Amino acid sequence: MSTRAGLQSERTVLAWRRTALAATVVCALLVRAAVLDDSWRPRLALAFSVATLAAVGVAARRRHRRYRFDATDPASLPAASAGAICAGIAATACTALLLLA
Numbered sequence: 001m002s003t004r005a006g007l008q009s010e011r012t013v014l015a016w017r018r019t020a021l022a023a024t025v026v027c028a029l030l031v032r033a034a035v036l037d038d039s040w041r042p043r044l045a046l047a048f049s050v051a052t053l054a055a056v057g058v059a060a061r062r063r064h065r066r067y068r069f070d071a072t073d074p075a076s077l078p079a080a081s082a083g084a085i086c087a088g089i090a091a092t093a094c095t096a097l098l099l100l101a
Contacts, residue, residue, distance in 0.1 A: 009067040016060035023053040026092065033099060045095035052088030059085060 027049045033042040059081040 013064050013067055016063055020056050020060050023056050027053055041098045045092055048088055048091040048095055052092055055084040055088055
């Protein structure tokens with residue numbers, strides 16, 4: 001099975017765009033929750049969500065630039081970026097669970 005060079009990188013860039021879109025939707029929902037609720041919980045969840053969205057945006061932009069210059073570059077996402085995204089998702093999820101309590 002043969003694939004054209006660059007298709008995998010294109011799929012990766014598209015996946016990062018979908019991830020950024022999902023993070024944006026979560027931010028929008030948390031903005032709505034922060035406006036409707038006067039407690040600190042939605043604001044904390046929103047802060048974590050915005051930080052996660054920024055980390056996703058930086059990582060996606062870095063990945064897009066790298067693939068634009070060399071579509072066959074096999075280097076993975078730096079550990080710091082992956083760690084920041086995972087920590088942000090976990091923090092957002094934990095504080096969002098507080099909204100349900």
